[in-house]
Amino acid sequence: MRKNSYNPGSQIRYRANIRLGEQQDQKFNDLAKIEQCRIEKGILAKDQKTLRVVELFAGAGGMGLGFLMAGNPNSRYRILSSAEINPIYLKSLEENYRYFNSHLSDNTKGLIPSEFSPTDLIQDFHRQRIKNIVQEAGGIDVVIGGTPCQGFSPSNRRGWDSKKEHNKLVECFIDFSIALDPKVILLENVQGILWTPRSVMSTDNRITVVDYVEKKLRKSGYLIFPAVLDAAWYGVPQHRNRFFLLALHKDLGYNTNDFGEWGPFPLPTHGPMGEFEYVTVGEAISDLPRISNGESRILQKYRDISEGQLNQNVFLKKMREMSPPGIIEGHLVSRQADYVIERYRHIPPGGNWKNIRHMMSNYKDVDRTHSNIDRRLKWDEPSVTIGNYRKSMLVHPEQNRNLSLREATRLQSLPDWFTFCGGLDTDKKSGLTYKQQQLANAVSFLMTLEIAKYILKL
The missing domain is CATH 3.40.50.150 (Vaccinia Virus protein VP39)
Known part of the structure; x- marks a missing residue:
């Protein structure tokens, strides 16, 4: 070339x-x-x-x-x-x-x-x-x-x-x-x-x-x-x-x-x-509440964090500015099958599908799988690139589930008041896949x- x-x-x-x-x-x-x-x-x-x-x-x-x-x-x-x-x-x-x-x-x-x-x-x-x-x-x-x-x-x-x-x-x-x-x-x-x-x-x-x-x-x-x-x-x-x-x-x-x-x-x-220093995944999302596979509640409360802790975390202060106090929107997770969640249990922080190669029996050509597929993030480093995180199935650092929409939005550094519409109606629960693609393109x-x-x- x-x-x-x-x-x-x-x-x-x-x-x-x-x-x-x-x-x-x-x-x-x-x-x-x-x-x-x-x-x-x-x-x-x-x-x-x-x-x-x-x-x-x-x-x-x-x-x-x-x-x-x-x-x-x-x-x-x-x-x-x-x-x-x-x-x-x-x-x-x-x-x-x-x-x-x-x-x-x-x-x-x-x-x-x-x-x-x-x-x-x-x-x-x-x-x-x-x-x-x-x-x-x-x-x-x-x-x-x-x-x-x-x-x-x-x-x-x-x-x-x-x-x-x-x-x-x-x-x-x-x-x-x-x-x-x-x-x-x-x-x-x-x-x-x-x-x-x-x-x-x-x-x-x-x-x-x-x-x-x-x-x-x-x-x-x-x-x-x-x-x-x-x-x-x-x-x-x-x-x-x-x-x-x-x-x-x-x-x-x-x-x-x-x-x-x-x-x-x-x-x-x-x-x-x-x-x-680089802003890490832990600094970016550790104040978000613990949730499960398939979480669908639109509004939730932040995890308790003292004013002093918040003041020390410059990134979190930026994310929360102009947002409704105490409430987070869009902490939603796409539901994965039980066998997928079982795979996640065997992936260490920083690992990916290569750690569970023997469990990837439903992949036709596993050797062509992208390195970010089933990637579990690490608390103490910046995230890998946030594309369509649902398709790449990025995994939470410690919880056995995919990232939530709000977690991925934080990793894109968009403020907590920033919202994605899933359709032309006013239903906040609709169109999660549309929201995920908008975030990937951002x-x-x-x-x-x-x-x-x-x-x-x-």
């Missing part, structure tokens, strides 16, 4: 797995210290206090929420439009944004879209509607989005095909972003986008999706900064390596080498490169929050 070459400020750091990633972090430590002095000119928010944002492929709103909550007394973001085609996902987004908006002071309300309706970005009519919103607002500053990743994900072994419709949506994102003419574009996806060819039908299938995207953006006047970032670096209790492409319009006045080798991304706050909130804060400095 052709090796990509990137300019300074655009280094890609591949993250093959957690153990190799930790070794990389040690090597990057000195680099991070050197990179403390970088050029951030404060141009973007210099002449306006509120930056206008359009959110594409918004999902349930995890990425947009990071931007909404990144505001400070001097500058903030306003989301003009959130484009999402799935009406159930859009309902989740609307509920979460309206909850956030209801907790703002009167003089800071109005940061969320005025309307929420399913949007198909392939359709001219829907794209024109967003263009009209942008025109009425006097322009746009930032476009953000996490395009569907199924076609690039190694966990979807049948999806590595550039002819898949999901893969083409990246080009849709870029084309429409360029048409909106923002100063900043932020794209998120899985690492697989880096080596997936744009077209298997091409005479030169070494041109990857990212190669094509970068070429288009450069022609349109943008400086390109790609990076692979681990969510655990930013206080998320999960190793989740994701590709980000940040494009800055040349009119902002930056040069490619203004940001050193790290690029225009926030420096890690956690792990070997940061000031703090961008880790605290990582997005740090990126959004950094962009405000540009």
Whole structure:
């Protein structure tokens, strides 16, 4: 495979797995210290206090929420439009944004879209509607989005095909972003986008999706900064390596080498490169009540924890902020068969299906099983990547059951008031599988929050 070459400020750091990633972090430590002095000119928010944002492929709103909550007394973001085609996902987004908006002071309300309706970005009519919103607002500053990743994900072994419709949506994102003419574009996806060819039908299938995207953006006047970032670096209790492409319009006045080798991304706050230790699974979920296989109660009480203990756990304080006191929602678990629960009894912390290979008789080709299948998490480490945790059957560190929706949501660093809708009705118990997939697709909130804060400095 052709090796990509990137300019300074655009280094890609591949993250093959957690153990190799930790070794990389040690090597990057000195680099991070050197990179403390970088050029951030404060141009973007210099002449306006509120930056206008359009959110594409918004999902349930995890990425947009990071931007909404990144505001400070001097500058903030306003989301003009959130484009999402799935009406159930859009309902989740609307509920979460309206909850956030209801907790703002009167003089800071109005940061969320005025309307929420399913949007198909392939359709001219829907794209024109967003263009009209942008025109009425006097322009746009930032476009953000996490395009569907199924076609690039190694966990979807049948999806590595550039002819898949999901893969083409990246080009849709870029084309429409360029048409909106923002100063900043932020794209998120899985690492697989880096080596997936744009077209298997091409005479030169070494041109990857990212190669094509970068070429288009450069022609349109943008400086390109790609990076692979681990969510655990930013206080998320999960190793989740994701590709980000940040494009800055040349009119902002930056040069490619203004940001050193790290690029225009926030420096890690956690792990070997940061000031703090990684946030662990234990720190993230130990205050949630003990439950059983198939738990279906929507509302429950937190486990008793003293005010002093809560104050010492910075992550838990963040998760509980703005939430109804004492009550947790969505601590729900998919029911597994008794023979599956029996398997879990024999898996140690950090272990997986390989520890119970002799019990995997219902698997046709056990050797092709992903390493995260039947993975039991460890209390004293960040979680493995939270994909669709029901399908991968991630196991609680000590209870013989799968993770609950709320536990997995915590491991994505989404706050306790963040909710997922399972249908278009108001039944909170319905559609657990829809909720689980929305969570799997979400961008880790605290990582997005740090990126959004950094962009405000540009």
